[in-house]
Amino acid sequence: MSAAISLESVSKRFAPAAPPVLADVDLRIAPGEFVCLLGASGCGKSTLLNLVAGLEAPSAGRVRVPAGRTAVMFQDHALFPWLTAGGNVQLALKARGVPRAERRAEAERLLALVRLPGRHDARVHALSGGMRQRVALARALAQDASVLLMDEPFAALDAITRDHLYAELTRIRLALGLTVVFVTHNAREAVRLGDRVVLLAARPGRIAREWTVDLPHPRRIESAAVAGLSAEIIDRLGEEVAGADV
Numbered sequence: 001m002s003a004a005i006s007l008e009s010v011s012k013r014f015a016p017a018a019p020p021v022l023a024d025v026d027l028r029i030a031p032g033e034f035v036c037l038l039g040a041s042g043c044g045k046s047t048l049l050n051l052v053a054g055l056e057a058p059s060a061g062r063v064r065v066p067a068g069r070t071a072v073m074f075q076d077h078a079l080f081p082w083l084t085a086g087g088n089v090q091l092a093l094k095a096r097g098v099p100r101a102e103r104r105a106e107a108e109r110l111l112a113l114v115r116l117p118g119r120h121d122a123r124v125h126a127l128s129g130g131m132r133q134r135v136a137l138a139r140a141l142a143q144d145a146s147v148l149l150m151d152e153p154f155a156a157l158d159a160i161t162r163d164h165l166y167a168e169l170t171r172i173r174l175a176l177g178l179t180v181v182f183v184t185h186n187a188r189e190a191v192r193l194g195d196r197v198v199l200l201a202a203r204p205g206r207i208a209r210e211w212t213v214d215l216p217h218p219r220r221i222e223s224a225a226v227a228g229l230s231a232e233i234i235d236r237l238g239e240e241v242a243g244a245d246v
Protein backbone atom coordinates (compact mmCIF):
# COMPACT_ATOMS: atom_id res chain seq x y z
CA MET A 1 0.00 0.00 0.00
CA SER A 2 1.24 3.49 -0.74
CA ALA A 3 2.47 5.49 2.25
CA ALA A 4 1.32 8.96 3.25
CA ILE A 5 4.79 9.63 4.67
CA SER A 6 7.97 7.65 4.23
CA LEU A 7 11.45 8.05 5.66
CA GLU A 8 14.13 5.85 4.15
CA SER A 9 17.50 5.55 5.92
CA VAL A 10 17.19 9.13 7.11
CA SER A 11 20.07 10.69 9.00
CA LYS A 12 20.40 14.26 10.20
CA ARG A 13 23.38 16.15 11.55
CA PHE A 14 23.37 19.89 12.10
CA ALA A 15 27.11 20.36 11.49
CA PRO A 16 29.52 18.18 9.50
CA ALA A 17 31.65 17.36 12.55
CA ALA A 18 28.73 16.99 14.95
CA PRO A 19 27.33 13.57 15.86
CA PRO A 20 24.09 12.74 14.07
CA VAL A 21 20.85 13.69 15.78
CA LEU A 22 18.98 11.04 13.78
CA ALA A 23 20.66 7.97 12.29
CA ASP A 24 19.22 5.59 9.74
CA VAL A 25 15.57 6.11 10.51
CA ASP A 26 13.07 4.10 8.46
CA LEU A 27 9.42 4.90 8.97
CA ARG A 28 6.34 4.43 6.82
CA ILE A 29 3.06 5.99 7.81
CA ALA A 30 -0.15 4.92 6.10
CA PRO A 31 -2.81 7.37 4.86
CA GLY A 32 -5.14 8.21 7.74
CA GLU A 33 -2.81 6.76 10.35
CA PHE A 34 -2.18 8.56 13.65
CA VAL A 35 1.41 7.98 14.80
CA CYS A 36 2.74 9.24 18.13
CA LEU A 37 6.47 9.83 18.50
CA LEU A 38 7.70 9.35 22.02
CA GLY A 39 11.21 9.54 23.45
CA ALA A 40 13.61 11.10 25.91
CA SER A 41 14.20 14.83 25.76
CA GLY A 42 16.58 15.72 22.95
CA CYS A 43 16.30 12.39 21.11
CA GLY A 44 15.27 14.06 17.87
CA LYS A 45 11.46 13.96 17.85
CA SER A 46 11.04 17.59 16.76
CA THR A 47 13.83 17.19 14.23
CA LEU A 48 12.00 14.23 12.69
CA LEU A 49 8.80 16.27 12.54
CA ASN A 50 10.63 19.21 10.94
CA LEU A 51 12.05 16.88 8.28
CA VAL A 52 8.55 15.69 7.41
CA ALA A 53 7.34 19.31 7.36
CA GLY A 54 10.15 20.20 4.97
CA LEU A 55 11.50 22.75 7.45
CA GLU A 56 14.80 20.82 7.56
CA ALA A 57 16.53 18.71 4.92
CA PRO A 58 17.97 15.27 5.74
CA SER A 59 21.76 14.87 5.68
CA ALA A 60 21.29 11.42 4.15
CA GLY A 61 18.35 9.31 3.07
CA ARG A 62 14.97 10.32 1.73
CA VAL A 63 11.88 11.91 3.20
CA ARG A 64 8.77 11.69 1.06
CA VAL A 65 5.25 12.89 1.75
CA PRO A 66 3.14 11.46 -1.10
CA ALA A 67 0.00 12.46 0.83
CA GLY A 68 0.67 16.08 -0.09
CA ARG A 69 0.41 19.24 1.91
CA THR A 70 1.41 19.31 5.61
CA ALA A 71 0.26 21.66 8.36
CA VAL A 72 2.14 22.11 11.63
CA MET A 73 0.84 22.84 15.11
CA PHE A 74 3.12 23.56 18.07
CA GLN A 75 2.79 23.78 21.87
CA ASP A 76 2.83 27.56 21.56
CA HIS A 77 -0.30 28.38 19.57
CA ALA A 78 1.57 31.19 17.75
CA LEU A 79 -1.65 33.06 16.97
CA PHE A 80 -1.48 36.75 16.15
CA PRO A 81 -2.80 38.41 19.33
CA TRP A 82 -3.96 41.56 17.53
CA LEU A 83 -6.27 39.57 15.26
CA THR A 84 -9.54 37.88 16.15
CA ALA A 85 -9.91 34.10 16.25
CA GLY A 86 -11.48 34.22 12.81
CA GLY A 87 -8.86 36.66 11.55
CA ASN A 88 -6.14 34.16 12.38
CA VAL A 89 -7.97 31.41 10.52
CA GLN A 90 -8.66 33.72 7.56
CA LEU A 91 -4.96 34.47 7.25
CA ALA A 92 -4.29 30.80 6.52
CA LEU A 93 -7.18 30.76 4.03
CA LYS A 94 -5.73 33.80 2.30
CA ALA A 95 -2.30 32.15 2.10
CA ARG A 96 -4.00 29.17 0.45
CA GLY A 97 -5.62 31.43 -2.13
CA VAL A 98 -9.23 31.21 -0.93
CA PRO A 99 -11.08 34.21 -2.44
CA ARG A 100 -11.77 37.03 0.01
CA ALA A 101 -15.56 36.71 -0.34
CA GLU A 102 -15.47 33.10 0.87
CA ARG A 103 -13.04 33.47 3.77
CA ARG A 104 -15.36 34.56 6.55
CA ALA A 105 -17.87 31.75 5.99
CA GLU A 106 -15.08 29.19 5.71
CA ALA A 107 -13.40 30.49 8.91
CA GLU A 108 -16.74 30.24 10.71
CA ARG A 109 -17.20 26.69 9.46
CA LEU A 110 -13.73 25.67 10.70
CA LEU A 111 -14.26 27.33 14.09
CA ALA A 112 -17.54 25.43 14.43
CA LEU A 113 -15.68 22.22 13.55
CA VAL A 114 -13.34 22.74 16.53
CA ARG A 115 -16.41 23.60 18.64
CA LEU A 116 -15.93 27.34 18.76
CA PRO A 117 -19.13 28.36 16.99
CA GLY A 118 -19.86 32.07 17.06
CA ARG A 119 -16.32 32.96 18.17
CA HIS A 120 -15.13 34.38 14.85
CA ASP A 121 -14.85 37.91 16.25
CA ALA A 122 -13.41 36.97 19.66
CA ARG A 123 -10.04 38.51 20.48
CA VAL A 124 -7.29 35.93 20.98
CA HIS A 125 -6.28 37.38 24.36
CA ALA A 126 -9.83 36.96 25.61
CA LEU A 127 -9.78 33.20 24.97
CA SER A 128 -8.66 30.47 27.37
CA GLY A 129 -5.57 28.37 26.63
CA GLY A 130 -7.73 25.48 25.43
CA MET A 131 -9.74 27.75 23.15
CA ARG A 132 -6.55 29.19 21.68
CA GLN A 133 -5.34 25.71 20.81
CA ARG A 134 -8.71 25.07 19.17
CA VAL A 135 -8.20 28.20 17.06
CA ALA A 136 -4.67 27.00 16.23
CA LEU A 137 -6.17 23.67 15.15
CA ALA A 138 -8.76 25.47 13.00
CA ARG A 139 -5.95 27.50 11.44
CA ALA A 140 -3.99 24.31 10.72
CA LEU A 141 -7.10 22.76 9.14
CA ALA A 142 -7.54 25.93 7.06
CA GLN A 143 -4.40 24.96 5.17
CA ASP A 144 -6.39 22.07 3.71
CA ALA A 145 -3.50 19.71 4.43
CA SER A 146 -3.96 15.96 4.50
CA VAL A 147 -1.10 15.61 6.99
CA LEU A 148 -1.16 17.24 10.40
CA LEU A 149 2.17 17.48 12.25
CA MET A 150 1.75 18.25 15.94
CA ASP A 151 4.60 19.00 18.35
CA GLU A 152 3.32 18.64 21.92
CA PRO A 153 0.28 20.78 21.10
CA PHE A 154 -1.50 20.18 24.41
CA ALA A 155 1.47 20.09 26.80
CA ALA A 156 0.74 23.48 28.36
CA LEU A 157 -2.94 22.76 29.08
CA ASP A 158 -4.59 21.40 32.22
CA ALA A 159 -5.71 17.75 32.28
CA ILE A 160 -9.43 18.40 31.82
CA THR A 161 -8.93 20.75 28.87
CA ARG A 162 -6.49 18.27 27.35
CA ASP A 163 -9.04 15.49 27.68
CA HIS A 164 -11.62 17.53 25.73
CA LEU A 165 -9.09 18.23 23.03
CA TYR A 166 -8.12 14.55 22.73
CA ALA A 167 -11.77 13.80 21.97
CA GLU A 168 -12.04 16.67 19.46
CA LEU A 169 -8.82 15.77 17.68
CA THR A 170 -9.86 12.12 17.42
CA ARG A 171 -13.28 13.07 16.06
CA ILE A 172 -11.83 15.51 13.52
CA ARG A 173 -8.99 13.36 12.27
CA LEU A 174 -11.31 10.37 11.77
CA ALA A 175 -13.94 12.55 10.06
CA LEU A 176 -11.41 14.14 7.69
CA GLY A 177 -9.19 11.08 7.24
CA LEU A 178 -6.11 13.05 8.29
CA THR A 179 -2.70 11.48 8.66
CA VAL A 180 -1.23 12.72 11.94
CA VAL A 181 2.27 12.66 13.42
CA PHE A 182 2.08 13.71 17.05
CA VAL A 183 5.15 14.34 19.24
CA THR A 184 4.67 13.85 22.95
CA HIS A 185 6.47 13.03 26.21
CA ASN A 186 3.32 11.51 27.60
CA ALA A 187 2.81 7.77 27.03
CA ARG A 188 -0.83 7.87 28.14
CA GLU A 189 -1.56 10.68 25.70
CA ALA A 190 0.13 8.62 22.97
CA VAL A 191 -2.00 5.55 23.72
CA ARG A 192 -5.17 7.64 24.10
CA LEU A 193 -4.69 9.13 20.63
CA GLY A 194 -2.50 6.98 18.44
CA ASP A 195 -2.95 4.04 16.12
CA ARG A 196 0.76 3.42 16.63
CA VAL A 197 3.33 4.60 19.16
CA VAL A 198 6.93 4.88 17.96
CA LEU A 199 9.61 5.11 20.64
CA LEU A 200 12.80 6.88 19.62
CA ALA A 201 16.11 6.09 21.29
CA ALA A 202 18.59 8.92 21.83
CA ARG A 203 22.09 9.67 20.59
CA PRO A 204 21.66 9.10 17.83
CA GLY A 205 17.91 9.20 17.45
CA ARG A 206 16.61 5.96 15.99
CA ILE A 207 13.53 3.83 16.31
CA ALA A 208 13.81 1.67 19.42
CA ARG A 209 10.38 0.08 19.42
CA GLU A 210 6.85 0.39 18.12
CA TRP A 211 3.47 -0.56 19.50
CA THR A 212 0.22 -0.87 17.58
CA VAL A 213 -2.63 0.50 19.68
CA ASP A 214 -5.48 -1.81 18.92
CA LEU A 215 -8.10 -0.23 21.18
CA PRO A 216 -11.47 1.02 19.90
CA HIS A 217 -12.49 4.69 20.04
CA PRO A 218 -13.66 6.43 22.11
CA ARG A 219 -10.79 5.69 24.49
CA ARG A 220 -10.54 7.00 28.01
CA ILE A 221 -7.16 8.04 29.34
CA GLU A 222 -7.94 6.49 32.73
CA SER A 223 -9.18 3.17 31.33
CA ALA A 224 -7.36 -0.02 32.34
CA ALA A 225 -6.49 -0.81 28.72
CA VAL A 226 -4.87 2.61 28.11
CA ALA A 227 -3.09 2.52 31.48
CA GLY A 228 -1.81 -1.03 30.90
CA LEU A 229 -0.20 -0.35 27.54
CA SER A 230 1.12 3.03 28.76
CA ALA A 231 2.82 1.30 31.71
CA GLU A 232 4.63 -1.04 29.33
CA ILE A 233 5.72 1.91 27.16
CA ILE A 234 6.80 3.97 30.18
CA ASP A 235 9.00 1.08 31.39
CA ARG A 236 10.68 0.89 28.00
CA LEU A 237 10.98 4.69 27.84
CA GLY A 238 12.61 4.61 31.28
CA GLU A 239 15.27 2.24 29.97
CA GLU A 240 15.93 4.62 27.07
CA VAL A 241 16.16 7.68 29.33
CA ALA A 242 18.56 5.84 31.67
CA GLY A 243 20.61 4.77 28.66
CA ALA A 244 20.63 8.29 27.23
CA ASP A 245 22.09 9.67 30.47
CA VAL A 246 19.94 12.84 30.40
Ligand SMILES: Nc1ncnc2c1ncn2[C@@H]1O[C@H](COP(=O)(O)OP(=O)(O)OP(=O)(O)O)[C@@H](O)[C@H]1O
Pocket residue numbers: 014021039040041042043044045046047048
Ligand atom coordinates in the same frame (compact mmCIF):
# COMPACT_ATOMS: atom_id res chain seq x y z
N1 LIG B 1 18.83 23.80 14.38
C1 LIG B 1 19.61 23.06 15.18
N2 LIG B 1 20.94 23.24 15.21
C2 LIG B 1 21.74 22.48 15.99
N3 LIG B 1 21.29 21.51 16.81
C3 LIG B 1 19.98 21.27 16.83
C4 LIG B 1 19.06 22.04 16.02
N4 LIG B 1 17.80 21.56 16.25
C5 LIG B 1 17.94 20.57 17.15
N5 LIG B 1 19.22 20.40 17.51
C6 LIG B 1 19.75 19.39 18.45
O1 LIG B 1 19.26 18.13 18.05
C7 LIG B 1 18.95 17.33 19.18
C8 LIG B 1 17.52 16.85 19.07
O2 LIG B 1 16.63 17.96 19.23
P1 LIG B 1 15.06 17.82 19.07
O3 LIG B 1 14.47 19.14 19.40
O4 LIG B 1 14.75 17.20 17.77
O5 LIG B 1 14.73 16.76 20.23
P2 LIG B 1 13.35 16.40 20.92
O6 LIG B 1 13.35 14.92 21.09
O7 LIG B 1 12.23 17.01 20.18
O8 LIG B 1 13.53 17.11 22.34
P3 LIG B 1 12.45 17.63 23.40
O9 LIG B 1 11.66 16.41 23.77
O10 LIG B 1 13.28 18.13 24.52
O11 LIG B 1 11.63 18.68 22.71
C9 LIG B 1 19.22 18.18 20.41
O12 LIG B 1 20.48 17.84 20.92
C10 LIG B 1 19.22 19.59 19.86
O13 LIG B 1 20.08 20.40 20.60
